[in-house]
Amino acid sequence: MSLRTAIEQRYPHAGAQVPAMRERLIEITQAYLDAGQGDANAEQRLCSTDDFVYWQQLSEVLLGHQLGAAGIAYTHQPVGPDFLIEHEGRRIWVEVITPTPAGIPQSWLGPAGNGVRDFPHEQILLRWTAAIKQKAEVLLGNPTQQTTGYLGNGIVGADDCYVIAVNARLLRGFDGMFCELLGISQLPFAVEATLAVGPIQIRIDRDTLKSSEPEHQQRYVIHKPVGQPVPAYTFFDERFAPISAIWAADIDEGSVMDRPAPMLVVHNPQASSPLPLGLLPAQEEFSAGVIDEEHYRLERVDGRTAPLEELSIEVG
Known part of the structure; x- marks a missing residue:
């Protein structure tokens, strides 16, 4: 065919x-x-x-098209991650993944109809963490399985940037009604999966019954119905310092008609080779700065493709 x-x-x-x-x-x-x-x-x-096979490949095409539209030249090497960008003497590798909707209820993935649907935010977040883990192992290898990743075999150099690009298109189902980048915290799933950000909470003093100002929980693990909890603090684990950032997108066929696709970048505050701010196509970027041992400040800044109002929140 x-x-x-x-x-x-x-x-x-x-x-x-x-x-x-x-x-x-x-x-x-x-x-x-x-x-x-x-x-x-x-x-x-x-x-x-096969929809899943098709979308894994189309995501590479669409994200590559976004790079080209932003004036970012890239190549595809015979061996290695999907894209290689040469920028100011540095090599920036981009590895693309499109998480499949395994474990996400069909009631969310199917047509919305006229009813109310629950938001399966934990199931969706687990797909993000699984995707990031999978592509982290492609870079770092897996000692348990005795595999050597791109870093160990020298394809990706110690001074190179490595970016995991996640297209969340399949996590919103095929009716395409909802952008699938924001989690229950009202921050991106990519932030929740890497910087231990949980839902918004209010603390109530038992004695005075006074409530605190709303704040984000620190959520270091996600509990599953079966099995061990899943870590959600990738960027606070120095083992993952070779990962520079997550490039998160919810991109589909409509983008070829110049319809803006939601895209954002979450930077690793402990990256051994940080990704330059404003390089990749994205409406917004997130970075974390440590305040003390228990708190950090998450900064949201304008991205390359669409300026947004700056936001600063404290997590702790």
Whole structure:
């Protein structure tokens, strides 16, 4: 099956902007393949009828397109992460993953209908932590499984930046109604998964019954119905210092029609090779600065693609 046939069959509708989107998507994916920006099986994956296989590959195409649209040149190496950016004498590697919705209720993934749906924030957050863990092991290796990662075999250098790009498209289901970047804390899932930020809480004094100002919980682990709790403090664990940042996105086919895709960057405060602020396409960026042993300040600043009002919150 040709790429054109596969995309035409995947998007067969003739109404609204679908025909124009379809043609633009074919153009962008073909250019991606012609430029050798994907692995050898990239075309086969783009032609797959398996939604999960298709989206893993399309995410690379769409994020690569975002880099190009922002004027950021990149290459795809025969061995190594998906993108290599050369910036001011430094190498910045980007590894892309699209978490599958395993464990997320079908009531959330399916059509919304007219009813009220619960927000399965913990199940979604677990998909973020799993995705980050998977791509961290690609870099660092897994001693238990006796695997050597990109860092150990010299593909990624000790002074290189390594960014995990997570496309959350599949975590909002196929009706596409909700952007899937913000968690129960009203901060990004990427922040919750790496900087131990939990839901907003109010403390009530038992004696006076006076309540405190709202604040974010420190949540270092996420409890699962079965199995061991999952860590949510990746960026406070010095083992993960080689990971520079998380590039979080909720990007789909609509982005090829110049529809802005929600994107943000969460920086690792302990990164051995920090990612420069404002480099990647994103509306906002988050970084953490330590106040004392129990508190840090999370700063939100304008991103490269869409300035937003600055926000500063204290977590502790």
